[in-house]
Amino acid sequence: MSQDTTLNVTEQQTNELRYLYKVMQAIKILGEQPSLNVVAYGKLWRYGDLLKTAVRYAELAELHGNDTSAFKHWFIRDVMMFQ
Numbered sequence: 001m002s003q004d005t006t007l008n009v010t011e012q013q014t015n016e017l018r019y020l021y022k023v024m025q026a027i028k029i030l031g032e033q034p035s036l037n038v039v040a041y042g043k044l045w046r047y048g049d050l051l052k053t054a055v056r057y058a059e060l061a062e063l064h065g066n067d068t069s070a071f072k073h074w075f076i077r078d079v080m081m082f083q
Helices: 003-008 011-031 047-063 069-082
Strands: 038-040 043-045
Touching (some): 011 038, 011 043, 011 047, 043 047, 047 069
């Protein structure tokens, strides 16, 4: 992605990306232990929440010009495992 693409990113999207980064750090154990539940940021997080949050995080990261190929590889592998 080019630098020009990041010019279309809103402040709200940047703030959401920062928040989701913190959430992902708090619940990353779910990637290794999908049967666990994690309490963080006033919510009970499950593995499905990790996947949904990770998808949104990747979307925002791409808008900011970041390479998300590693995420896509992980996500496809996990989705195939749980189907």
